[in-house]
Amino acid sequence: MDEIIARSNNYALLSRILLQELDVEILETLKNDPTILEFFPHWNDWEQRSTLSNEKLLEEYFNPDFTNLSILHLVPYETFYTRSDQMIETGGANPVTDIYSAYNFIVDYEVARVVSSDHIGIELEFMHHLCEAQKRALEEKDEEVVEELLRVQHQFLNNHLLQWAPMYLINMKYEARTPIYYDAAEMALEFILSDNEMLSTVVASS
Numbered sequence: 001m002d003e004i005i006a007r008s009n010n011y012a013l014l015s016r017i018l019l020q021e022l023d024v025e026i027l028e029t030l031k032n033d034p035t036i037l038e039f040f041p042h043w044n045d046w047e048q049r050s051t052l053s054n055e056k057l058l059e060e061y062f063n064p065d066f067t068n069l070s071i072l073h074l075v076p077y078e079t080f081y082t083r084s085d086q087m088i089e090t091g092g093a094n095p096v097t098d099i100y101s102a103y104n105f106i107v108d109y110e111v112a113r114v115v116s117s118d119h120i121g122i123e124l125e126f127m128h129h130l131c132e133a134q135k136r137a138l139e140e141k142d143e144e145v146v147e148e149l150l151r152v153q154h155q156f157l158n159n160h161l162l163q164w165a166p167m168y169l170i171n172m173k174y175e176a177r178t179p180i181y182y183d184a185a186e187m188a189l190e191f192i193l194s195d196n197e198m199l200s201t202v203v204a205s206s
Contacts, residue, residue: 019121
């Protein structure tokens with residue numbers, strides 16, 4: 001159970017950071033959670049983390065960097081990377097639409113403020129959604145559902161996130177101007193690769 005809780009938390013954290021600008025609440029968590037600081041070594045060592053106010057950090061550092069990484073210079077959408085014309089598919093033909101519907105995952109576009117459901121933050125949130133469903137199935141001792149959800153997670157990583165997210169995250173590390181987004185890109189890349197390795201072993205043995 002500890003493993004699925006950790007996986008779910010990691011997907012939720014990465015989704016939150018990559019989906020929207022930071023706010024004071026999430027910034028306080030990033031400042032003070034010792035587990036998170038272990039995964040964010042450059043942020044942990046950054047002097048301004050403790051010397052500048054949250055408002056100054058957000059307005060002068062993190063929100064401009066998020067805009068740079070998500071809107072101005074990089075494109076965090078699957079179809080931009082997987083379509084030959086590099087167009088973002090915003091309609092029902094988007095490749096993630098059917099699987100989201102099959103597992104009762106609804107994208108709140110008003111809250112997320114994304115143009116399409118294949119944004120990296122949404123895809124990571126869907127993995128969190130699947131992990132939470134797996135956790136409930138474990139609590140209910142429903143082994144059949146647990147096995148199905150593990151297969152779905154493995155398939156989604158291989159058919160979607162791993163097809164393009166590593167390229168985006170490598171570019172994000174290169175373009176990042178702040179330690180939070182550099183560390184987030186590095187953590188996300190390492191985590192989805194290691195999670196897929198784990199899932200590959202589990203699915204192969206089931």
